[in-house]
Amino acid sequence: MEKIPKPVIRRLVVYYRCLERLKGEGKEYTSSKELARRLGIKACQIRKDLSYFGGFGKRGVGYKVDSLSERLKEILGIGQKWRAVVIGAGNLGKAIAGHKPLQQQGFEVVGMFDIDGRKIGKKFRELEIMHMNDLEKFVKDNNVRIAILCVPADSAQEAAEAAEKAGVEGILNFSARVIKVSIPVENVDFSASLKSLTFQIIKRKGSS
Amino acid sequence: MEKIPKPVIRRLVVYYRCLERLKGEGKEYTSSKELARRLGIKACQIRKDLSYFGGFGKRGVGYKVDSLSERLKEILGIGQKWRAVVIGAGNLGKAIAGHKPLQQQGFEVVGMFDIDGRKIGKKFRELEIMHMNDLEKFVKDNNVRIAILCVPADSAQEAAEAAEKAGVEGILNFSARVIKVSIPVENVDFSASLKSLTFQIIKRKGSS
Numbered sequence: 001m002e003k004i005p006k007p008v009i010r011r012l013v014v015y016y017r018c019l020e021r022l023k024g025e026g027k028e029y030t031s032s033k034e035l036a037r038r039l040g041i042k043a044c045q046i047r048k049d050l051s052y053f054g055g056f057g058k059r060g061v062g063y064k065v066d067s068l069s070e071r072l073k074e075i076l077g078i079g080q081k082w083r084a085v086v087i088g089a090g091n092l093g094k095a096i097a098g099h100k101p102l103q104q105q106g107f108e109v110v111g112m113f114d115i116d117g118r119k120i121g122k123k124f125r126e127l128e129i130m131h132m133n134d135l136e137k138f139v140k141d142n143n144v145r146i147a148i149l150c151v152p153a154d155s156a157q158e159a160a161e162a163a164e165k166a167g168v169e170g171i172l173n174f175s176a177r178v179i180k181v182s183i184p185v186e187n188v189d190f191s192a193s194l195k196s197l198t199f200q201i202i203k204r205k206g207s208s
Numbered sequence: 209m210e211k212i213p214k215p216v217i218r219r220l221v222v223y224y225r226c227l228e229r230l231k232g233e234g235k236e237y238t239s240s241k242e243l244a245r246r247l248g249i250k251a252c253q254i255r256k257d258l259s260y261f262g263g264f265g266k267r268g269v270g271y272k273v274d275s276l277s278e279r280l281k282e283i284l285g286i287g288q289k290w291r292a293v294v295i296g297a298g299n300l301g302k303a304i305a306g307h308k309p310l311q312q313q314g315f316e317v318v319g320m321f322d323i324d325g326r327k328i329g330k331k332f333r334e335l336e337i338m339h340m341n342d343l344e345k346f347v348k349d350n351n352v353r354i355a356i357l358c359v360p361a362d363s364a365q366e367a368a369e370a371a372e373k374a375g376v377e378g379i380l381n382f383s384a385r386v387i388k389v390s391i392p393v394e395n396v397d398f399s400a401s402l403k404s405l406t407f408q409i410i411k412r413k414g415s416s
Binding site (some may be wrong): 006007009010013014017018038039040075076077078080082090091092094095096098099100101102105107145146152153169170171172176178180183184185186187188189190191192193194195196197198199200201202204205 | 214215217218221222225226246247248283284285286288290298299300302303304306307308309310313315353354360361377378379380384386388391392393394395396397398399400401402403404405406407408409410412413
């Protein structure tokens with residue numbers, strides 16, 4: 001299990017969500033073909049991704065929805081609760097802190113942090129906005145495991161180092177800047193996604 | 209240039225941004241090694257990615273910062289202006305519409321759309337929030353090329369179809385749902401990123 005590429009992990013998450021929907025629809029079995037059709041991912045890719053964790057599927061029968069879903073849940077640590085803080089109480093930080101699907105999936109934002117004196121002490125929904133100086137104590141007292149970085153690019157490295165020092169185990173980075181810390185980091189980069197989209201549009205126009 | 213994998217395109221965007229910073233620092237030449245050090249990507253990966261577009265680097269000299277940056281800009285369509293609408297005027301939609309780095313990189317949000325009567329006609333900054341019924345006319349009148357989908361998962365497919373029908377050329381999808389349309393789609397999925405992060409944390413704990 002050591003060397004699973006990141007894109008595979010991301011697809012496992014997508015499979016998990018699709019299986020949960022199939023369960024909701026009352027389906028007992030599914031196939032790589034059905035998952036492929038629903039998700040727009042090639043069936044052979046799905047079979048290969050799932051094979052990282054041993055063969056779940058039975059020829060002619062397919063995958064049992066609930067056991068495959070359970071197994072993925074376990075692999076991805078989805079059963080667990082993950083307490084997180086949002087660093088950067090701007091529009092983006094608020095959008096993330098209030099993003100319902102996160103809570104539904106076991107992620108709980110328990111605090112917001114900023115360095116802007118005008119924001120400190122104010123509330124966003126039930127969350128008080130605190131000063132970065134209080135991050136370390138808060139992380140320890142509240143068993144916070146994840147920091148969600150929603151600060152401007154120029155503040156990203158400093159904020160990331162503060163989060164690492166405070167003792168979080170991983171960082172979800174929304175700032176458009178590569179950060180360097182020794183804990184796991186996952187980057188969410190809108191503008192890279194937008195550029196990838198425009199590249200596809202240009203390529204498509206060129207070939208049509 | 210037809211079959212460049214998406215992860216390569218995303219990395220090209222990251223290289224481009226790093227080159228722009230190097231330019232700002234007054235550097236004339238760089239190397240795959242230096243880019244690797246700054247970005248935390250392996251040098252051999254960088255050389256391979258750049259080789260998709262022909263050999264830019266010179267042995268012993270490296271890459272010329274401005275010409276490589278120019279070439280990437282052209283490849284990625286970064287010189288162009290891209291007008292976009294945000295669909296879904298919630299916290300997330302507002303965060304995206306107000307996200308400064310997007311504007312700096314040639315993406316301009318020119319309208320916001322929703323179906324909630326309480327939001328229609330209100331303003332977010334200088335943008336009026338309009339009804340989805342008016343999307344098609346707005347897209348045509350304003351030369352909008354991209355729709356940024358910030359709606360709840362259950363409304364995603366319907367909104368995506370409306371955007372396609374309205375004539376946008378591509379969709380950036382922030383809803384946690386796979387959408388099916390015949391134009392290019394790029395997904396930004398926070399909770400998948402968070403799960404990928406927690407997977408790395410669990411794996412790391414297991415191996416330490």
